Amino acid sequence: MPVVSCHFTDGASFEVDADSGESFLEVALRHGVPIRNQCRSGTCLSCLGRYAAGSGPLSPRPGRPSSLLPVDKEQGKALCCVSEVTSEGDIYFDYPSDEAGPSEAKCFIDSIEWIASDAVKLTVELADGDWLDFRSGQYVEIAVPDSSRCRSYSMCTAPNDLPQLAFMVRILAGGLMSEYLTTIAKPDDVLTLRGPFGGFAWSGSRSAPQLFIAGGTGLSPICSILHEIRNVAGAKPPMTLSLGCATPEALLAPDYLRLLESWMPTLSLRLSAEFGDVEGAVMRGNALTAIDFSAVTPQTEAYVCGPEGLINAATKKLVEVGVPATNIYYERFVASGAT
Ligand SMILES: Cc1cc2nc3c(=O)[nH]c(=O)nc-3n(C[C@H](O)[C@H](O)[C@H](O)COP(=O)(O)OP(=O)(O)OC[C@H]3O[C@@H](n4cnc5c(N)ncnc54)[C@H](O)[C@@H]3O)c2cc1C
Ligand code: FES
Structure with a gap:
């Protein structure tokens, strides 16, 4: 039976004997390994683990969909709930083993x-x-x-x-x-x-340019992060927030966002709508077309949140313009019942 070693940021390690044919998450939880999880269907990314090199002991289970992007797979990331063990090896989790659960x-x-x-x-x-x-x-x-x-x-x-x-x-x-x-x-x-x-969170960087890309209510966690940045004492990083919605009427709390922009001098706001009569500061297009990608540098950290199409298009574009995949954070709002 292959043995998989699970490592956490506090130095704790757990060994799991596992046969293939079963979800690695189920087996690991039975062995008392504190892997974060929620949907158990490959959607929420909670059970994400990484390998030290490009490949590791887990392989996708046949017929189980995974929300991981191609760039994640290339970087040696795996979702434990939709993977099974196919060889011995190590897997790393970016949080301590004694983290309080939900x-x-x-x-x-x-x-x-x-x-x-x-x-x-x-x-x-x-x-x-x-x-x-x-x-x-x-x-x-x-x-x-x-x-x-x-x-x-x-x-x-x-x-x-x-x-x-x-x-x-x-x-x-x-x-x-x-x-x-x-x-x-x-x-x-x-x-x-x-x-x-969820692991969609601010990196804490005060100097790298921060690019926030939101589709519809994907704005919600980004507002939370912006509040956190605003509350932190000291210099703020240069920030761009691009929010795209279907129509100008569907733009969320635009007056509040303009207020946020005036409270945070290093924040620049882009609002766009795909349909309807756009006027004033609202641009025609979507959250991506509103961004000047020539100003995006390899140091930029990007946070993308919203529906699947936006996540895929944004990550593809960001990688194309030279943003390393490790600087791209995303949260996908999967429709309930979609998995
Ligand atoms: C990690 C995560 C975070 C989320 N955060 C938010 C958030 O902050 N704000 C927010 O509004 N939603 C968010 N969602 C989506 C939310 O959980 C629900 O799916 C959504 O609010 C619909 O719930 P409902 O009960 O009103 O509709 P349901 O009863 O679930 O659905 C009614 C119909 O609408 C379809 N549908 C469901 N969701 C969507 C969708 N997103 N787009 C298009 N069609 C859909 C369904 O397939 C169904 O046909 C998040 C989802 C995930 C996975
Ligand atoms: S628990 Fe949600 S992706 Fe694995």
Whole structure:
């Protein structure tokens, strides 16, 4: 039976004997290896591991889709939940083995306000005695009341806004959470959150240019990161935020974003819409066409969030203009039920 050694950033290592034919995540969890996980279907990237060189002990399980991009695979990254063991080797995880896992917390709805023609901002406050730590850019699952379903949403607020959290939620006709938020939910209703999840987070760099690319509510975790950068004392990096939506009316909280731009002198904002009558500072196009890629350097760090098409197009373009794959961070908003 091949032995796989799992290494964590605190120096802890775990050995796992595993046969092929089973998801490596399931086997490793049974051996008590604390690998992060959420969707267990190759979507959320929580169970990402890396090899020291280009290849390692895991191979994709036949017929299991994976959200990893080609650049990730070339860099020796693997998703444990959709991989199986095919040889001995080592796999590395970018977090400590004693990291607290996701927790559950109750919260009360403070408000639900429309911030675009098809999006609301949901603001909640953690119940007394409940707590949920997170890093800017992460997401939680919210249980849809009176159903057995959960939906994933990224916080648009920063950790130091706790016990208040807020989410930007796109409203879809007939969507379970969408219907709940627009027809049933009211202030003081109780919601259950579980998390945090995800590795989409600010690198902490103060000097490298930061490029934020958002499609629709993909703006939410980027706002969280921008809040964190704003809260950090000292010099801020040069930053560009490009938000693209279908129409000018669908642009999320544009007045708030302009305010953010005036509060953060090193932030430059691009707003674009693909359809409808664009005017003023709103450009025709999408979040990518609004960016001057000739100004992007190999030092640039890029954060991309939104639907799959945007992630694929943005990562391809960024690599083409010389941004190393290690400087590209992304979060894909997969439609619930898509996997
Ligand atoms: C990691 C992660 C983070 C996310 N963060 C956010 C966030 O911050 N804000 C946000 O608005 N959403 C986010 N999503 C998407 C969110 O979890 C739900 O899928 C979405 O809100 C739809 O839920 P619903 O219950 O209203 O609709 P559902 O009942 O799930 O769906 C109704 C119909 O719409 C389709 N559908 C579902 N989602 C989408 C979509 N995104 N685009 C197009 N069609 C869709 C479904 O296939 C179905 O036909 C995130 C998803 C992931 C995986
Ligand atoms: S748990 Fe593996 S990708 Fe989500």
